[in-house]
Amino acid sequence: MDDVVGHAGETLPAWSLPKDEVERISLPMEWPDRVTREWAWGESTGKGVRVCILDSGVEAGHPLVGSLESAVAITVDEDDHPVVSEDTEGDVSGHGTACAGIVRAVAPDCSISSVRVLGQGFKGSGNVLLAGLRHAVEQGYDLINMSLSTTKKPFAAILHELADSAYFRRTVLVASAHNMPVESYPWKFSSVISVGSHEETDPLAFFYNPSPPVEFFARGVNVDVAWSGGRSLTVSGNSFATPHVTAICALILAKHPELTPFQLKNVLYLTATNVGGGK
Amino acid sequence: MTDESELRAAVASGVVGSTESFRALLGAIVQVARAIFGAKASSILLLDEEADELVFEAVVGEGEESLLGTRFPADHGIAGWVLATRTPLVIEDVEQDPRHARDVAEGTGYVPKGIMAAPLLTEESALGVLSVLDRPEQSLFSLQEMELLGLFANQAAIAVDLLQKARRAERVLADEDDLSVVARLAASVNALEDDRRTAGLRLLENLAATLGRSSAG
Numbered sequence: 001m002d003d004v005v006g007h008a009g010e011t012l013p014a015w016s017l018p019k020d021e022v023e024r025i026s027l028p029m030e031w032p033d034r035v036t037r038e039w040a041w042g043e044s045t046g047k048g049v050r051v052c053i054l055d056s057g058v059e060a061g062h063p064l065v066g067s068l069e070s071a072v073a074i075t076v077d078e079d080d081h082p083v084v085s086e087d088t089e090g091d092v093s094g095h096g097t098a099c100a101g102i103v104r105a106v107a108p109d110c111s112i113s114s115v116r117v118l119g120q121g122f123k124g125s126g127n128v129l130l131a132g133l134r135h136a137v138e139q140g141y142d143l144i145n146m147s148l149s150t151t152k153k154p155f156a157a158i159l160h161e162l163a164d165s166a167y168f169r170r171t172v173l174v175a176s177a178h179n180m181p182v183e184s185y186p187w188k189f190s191s192v193i194s195v196g197s198h199e200e201t202d203p204l205a206f207f208y209n210p211s212p213p214v215e216f217f218a219r220g221v222n223v224d225v226a227w228s229g230g231r232s233l234t235v236s237g238n239s240f241a242t243p244h245v246t247a248i249c250a251l252i253l254a255k256h257p258e259l260t261p262f263q264l265k266n267v268l269y270l271t272a273t274n275v276g277g278g279k
Numbered sequence: 280m281t282d283e284s285e286l287r288a289a290v291a292s293g294v295v296g297s298t299e300s301f302r303a304l305l306g307a308i309v310q311v312a313r314a315i316f317g318a319k320a321s322s323i324l325l326l327d328e329e330a331d332e333l334v335f336e337a338v339v340g341e342g343e344e345s346l347l348g349t350r351f352p353a354d355h356g357i358a359g360w361v362l363a364t365r366t367p368l369v370i371e372d373v374e375q376d377p378r379h380a381r382d383v384a385e386g387t388g389y390v391p392k393g394i395m396a397a398p399l400l401t402e403e404s405a406l407g408v409l410s411v412l413d414r415p416e417q418s419l420f421s422l423q424e425m426e427l428l429g430l431f432a433n434q435a436a437i438a439v440d441l442l443q444k445a446r447r448a449e450r451v452l453a454d455e456d457d458l459s460v461v462a463r464l465a466a467s468v469n470a471l472e473d474d475r476r477t478a479g480l481r482l483l484e485n486l487a488a489t490l491g492r493s494s495a496g
Contacts, residue, residue, distance in 0.1 A: 118363070120354075121352075121354025121359070176366075178366065179429065180367060182400055197422060221422060222371075233372055234370070234372060235369065236425065237367060239366065
C-alpha cells in the first residue's frame with residue numbers, strides 16, 4: 001500500500017512544480033463555466049465504475065441487485081490475523097443488500113462487489129473492519145460504500161491513515177454519519193465523503209451541509225430497499241442515505257473518469273440541490 | 280481485596296438503596312418513550328456479557344406481563360443487530376426481516392410489525408438496546424423521531440450505567456470477605472433513627488480516629 005508519509009531511506013519525489021513541468025500536469029478536461037447536473041452525469045448509467053459495498057455481505061442475484069463482480073468475506077484466524085476468502089454465505093443480515101440495491105437503482109450499469117466484515121450473529125471486530133477496508137482499498141475500487149462505523153477509539157488512527165491512502169489512490173470512501181451524537185469513525189475524516197439523511201423522497205436530491213462534519217444529506221428516511229431472501233422492506237437511517245451518494249458519485253465518475261476525489265467532491269458540491277443542482 | 284472504588288460504591292449503595300430506584304427510572308423512560316411515540320410497546324434490553332444474552336429489563340405495553348426478565352441470544356433479532364453495529368435502525372414490516380428472529384418474538388407472545396431501536400452507548404461499550412414497537416399505522420417515520428429516539432437511548436444508557444454500578448455495589452455488600460463489612464456497617468448505621476443514629480456515627484468517628492492514631496503510630 002502507498003505510504004501517506006515517506007519513511008527514511010525512501011526516494012521521494014520533490015513536492016514542488018518546476019517551471020518546465022507545468023504542461024505535464026495540465027488538466028485532461030475542459031471545465032464548463034457552470035457545472036450542471038446535465039454536464040456532471042447526464043445520460044450516465046454508472047457503466048465502467050467499480051463500487052464496493054463494505055458491509056454485512058450482498059445477496060447476489062437479488063432482483064434489485066443483480067450479479068456481483070466479486071464477493072469476499074473477512075475473518076480472523078486463531079492468532080487474530082485477518083483472512084480474506086471467497087464469500088459463500090451472502091448477506092448475514094440484509095443491510096448490505098439494501099445498500100447494493102440503492103446503488104443499483106440509481107446507477108444501473110455500475111459494477112458492484114461485496115466485502116463482508118460481519119459474520120454470523122453479526123459478529124465483527126475492529127480488526128476485521130480495518131482488514132476489510134484495507135482489502136477494498138488495495139483492490140482499487142473507484143468507490144467504497146461504508147454504511148458502518150466504529151466507536152472504538154483505538155482504531156481511529158489506522159482508519160484515518162487508510163482513508164487518506166484511499167483518497168490519494170483515487171478511491172473515494174463514502175461513509176455514513178452516526179445517527180446519534182457519539183464519536184465514531186471513519187465518517188468524521190475529511191478525506192471521506194460523509195453522509196446523513198434528509199426526509200425527501202427524490203433519490204437524486206442531496207444537500208451540501210455548510211456546517212460539517214457531515215458534508216452531505218441524501219435520502220435516508222422511509223426508503224424501500226432490497227433485503228436478503230429476495231425481499232424488500234422500508235427502512236430509515238443514515239446507512240441508507242450513504243449509498244444514494246455513492247451511486248451519484250458512480251454516475252459522475254462514469255462520465256468523468258479522470259476526476260480525483262477532490263474534484264469529485266467539488267462536482268458534488270456544485271450539483272447539490274441547495275447549491276446549483278436544484279436549477 | 281475489594282477495589283476501593285467498589286467499596287465506596289457499596290457504601291453509597293448501602294446508604295441510598297439504589298437498584299430499585301434505577302429500575303424504576305428505566306420503567307419511567309420506556310413509559311415516556313411509548314407515550315411520546317404513541318407506540319404499542321417499548322422496552323429496554325440489557326446485555327449480559329457473560330451469557331452473551333439480552334435480557335428484558337423494562338417493558339411497557341404489549342408483552343409487559345410476559346417479557347420482563349426473559350432472555351434471548353445477543354446475536355438474534357433486530358436488537359442484536361443494533362447492539363452489534365451500535366447504530367439505530369428503523370424498520371417497517373418487521374415480519375419480513377430475517378434479523379427479527381420471529382421465533383423469539385412469537386415465544387414472547389407478541390409479534391410487532393414496526394420497530395425502531397437504538398443502542399445504549401457509553402464511551403466505550405454498548406450496554407443494551409432501547410426498542411419502540413408499532414408506532415401508529417399510516418404515520419411515516421421522521422428524522423425528528425430518530426432524534427427523539429437517540430435522546431431517550433442516551434437517557435436510558437445513563438440509567439443503565441447507574442443500575443449496573445449499583446448491582447455491582449450490592450454484590451460487594453453481600454460479600455462476606457474483606458472490607459465489605461464496612462459497607463454493611465454504613466448501611467446498618469444509616470438505618471438507625473434519631474439519637475441512636477447520632478450515637479452510631481459518633482462511635483464510628485471515634486473508631487476511625489483511634490484506628491488512624493494506631494496506624495500512624
